[in-house]
Amino acid sequence: MDLKIAARTVAVIAIGAGLTAAISALRDDDAPDADAPSIVRPGGEPDPRRELTRCRDLGAAALEDAACRKAWARSRRRFLQSDKPARPAMPKPERFGAVPTPTEEVPSR
Incomplete structure (x- = not known):
């Protein structure tokens, strides 16, 4: 054992x-x-968090600031993940009980 x-x-x-x-x-x-340095924005763009913080600190004056409006729009696009608005789909006529036009043949029952 x-x-x-x-x-x-x-x-x-x-x-x-x-x-x-x-x-x-x-x-x-x-x-x-x-230990390696990190490059947050290589193109020289301002950090969006800093820009949003600056706009928050401005208070009501941020409503007239063009940079704040641009930062808010960029933040909304990123949050909603929509670069361009989606086109709405056209509804199908049969969903609304549309009557076929006279040129269309009506199927016999």
């Missing part, structure tokens, strides 16, 4: 060491990227 207990202990220690090595390897991959 002592051999079985020793084997189980060795197995638990090996699994624990393997898990510890895997976790440390995953954490080390993220460390070098954290």
